[in-house]
Amino acid sequence: MRIEIICTGDEVLTGKIVNSNFSYMSQKLEDVGLSVVWGTTVGDDRERLLEAFRLAASRADAVIVNGGLGPTVDDLSQEIAAKATGCELVLNREWFEKMEAFFTRRGRAMPPNNRKQAMLPATAEVLDNPIGTACGFALDIGPARFFFTPGVPRELRRMLEEQIIPRLLAKTGRPVTIHLKRFHSYGLGESHVDTLLTGLEEMAPDGSIKLGFRAHYPQLETKLLVRGADMDDVRRKLAPVEAEVRRRVGNFILAEDDQTLEGVVLQALAQRSATLAVAESFTGGQIAARLSPLAGAEAVFRRGIVSRDPAQLRGSLGLAPAHAEASTEAASEIAEALREKTGADHALAVLVDLDDGTDRIELGGTICIAVSAGARTLTRHSRLLGGREWVRLGAIEMGLDCLRRYLQGLPIDEKIDFEKK
Amino acid sequence: MRIEIICTGDEVLTGKIVNSNFSYMSQKLEDVGLSVVWGTTVGDDRERLLEAFRLAASRADAVIVNGGLGPTVDDLSQEIAAKATGCELVLNREWFEKMEAFFTRRGRAMPPNNRKQAMLPATAEVLDNPIGTACGFALDIGPARFFFTPGVPRELRRMLEEQIIPRLLAKTGRPVTIHLKRFHSYGLGESHVDTLLTGLEEMAPDGSIKLGFRAHYPQLETKLLVRGADMDDVRRKLAPVEAEVRRRVGNFILAEDDQTLEGVVLQALAQRSATLAVAESFTGGQIAARLSPLAGAEAVFRRGIVSRDPAQLRGSLGLAPAHAEASTEAASEIAEALREKTGADHALAVLVDLDDGTDRIELGGTICIAVSAGARTLTRHSRLLGGREWVRLGAIEMGLDCLRRYLQGLPIDEKIDFEKK
16 A cells, blocks of 8 residues: 655744654554655645645545644644545534633634634545544545544644554454554664574564664664454464563563663552662753653652762762772762662762763773662673764663663673673 | 656655655755745656656646755666667766775775666756765756655755756856845734734835745744845845834744753853753753753763652752642752752753643643742743643643743743643
């Protein structure tokens, strides 16, 4: 099936907003085994919208149009859809009443121009939008099925997943159930994991599992796309393969599916009713900022301290000044003092000595990490290259990952690919 | 002039990467008064690329093609450009030697497949790429001028600004010098600033200044696009208008052009050889994280402390436990104790009491800020609505902006549009 995505709106066309809806839709469709072959961006312009709809109808089997369903004069999707199909716009009484109820629930009267949002082409099938006033709809233009979606990202997401993808999959006539299993790892490059997973796809019958990757430094996402007759069939096919991924990528897997590294750390601490304090230098508060805004963090995250100046970090913990260079000994001392001062039962210290000189790709940093808990303090020493920002991002991830490894009883000093030996 | 942008590559089409090159190009073109009318995204596919080039040639006057100039087999731009024009690919000896020199400077031999990057359509005009091996080029396909650019963002940016925009402006026959003046503000909404600046465009002769906005919460960017015969003419036209913007938007302007709020704060502190310490709660380390990674921050930013627990914040500063609710008194006490403890001559405390309950658009937070310096401690009390994330972002910005205002001798408690009265 050839799919085209048409993104509409002057804001997108002029670059006022980055078009993340396109990549979101395209990725979600890929994730269920559907492929986008054309992407078109066009402004709020009658003539060009009509031209774009006609062109898409001539070269695609399914078309998703994003944006232009709002109440203002520059929202043109319904009008041009009606024109392209040669039918009238008619008031959808049901949607109109739904909108009125929507406003009533918020204690407001519906402004008159919202009526426009319930005017749909006569041949349209409604696609429900449970969280907004923009009414999605589907109709045929020539031989192609068109799906009209709202520009608001959360409304689009829900409509795509709940309404459009099932219709597209039904149209393909393929086995209905498609499932995406995801693993997040830190420390191994994409080609390394690809090699580790050689032969994995062959474990499943009939090419029913497809392996893919998505690298977003410092993390790597490994994806298994599974097709089956139903969810039981999917689970049966996936079980041995996902177990094999866990076996081969092992300790480097830090989270699965919608989990995040900071979420996994927080959950592990919360489960044992434990508390945490963090000391950081060049990472500048970013480790605290990953953990601290999470729901439930207030019961776990006791305190963060941030300073590039070792004397300040030490001074704030009542430690005497010491040699200025970062070392695992210094990190240990700080982590232990931090636990004592804050009453937290876990402490993480991440110290970074950034190389001197102007920022450049060869610029590196020495990273010294200590995790203190119970009677033990574990440490990790590492060198990362790649410039200021790269070192900073790497140090944040490595610090959090050391804590994750400690909490899961894994070695915290396993060598990673990005590290200078 | 009708401009089309064609973004090529499977990574972009499948959503593996968000297409920020498109919005970047489109915005840069808008900034010099040129408009994109079509955007097309297409994968690494010979047939579809050719179709996209032919279609663009039929409906646009100028076309920018992004991506597909690399050395690998899926980089197809030169090949399809040659096919679309009906000419041969020939080796550009000059570019080939430039690439060899590029590799020699890095102490490496050029891999054989890089030769492909110097194979250009016979009719192509070279567009220099001083920082990479992908050779840009321009040629006519039918009545349209095509510009082929690399996918690597920094290479694209330089080529667009230095090579392509001047050629496009020459094509339009408009005055050559175009300048963009930008103001960044916090606290006033777009429509409010638009109203404040009523009549501004009319101050300049012949419509030579165009006013525009770009909102990215919490900041607003106000843009003046100035056209002139040369830079002196631009400066002469701009001077009274930019002075008027500063007069009308006044204290809300936090930075201009490439400056950032955190950069302005850091610079103001560095200029007076001053130092800073920051205490924060729900903002979770994000205030520290804005300041601390900047070059030069190590001499200014003494210490950051982060905790959602008031007792922890107070305890770490030797203050007795107190009433748990955020108040300007509590913020003052913390800021003053922080200065004393750290030896910093400036301290900023930002306390947030987030409303109870699940996250929703009506969820708000009470924000209490204190700036302590010299013999004075100034405070600010505010309520923001809009959900967890919105409150957090607003509190970060408001905290930094209070400090900016203090350092510039401005009132720190001026009411803003986003605030619940």
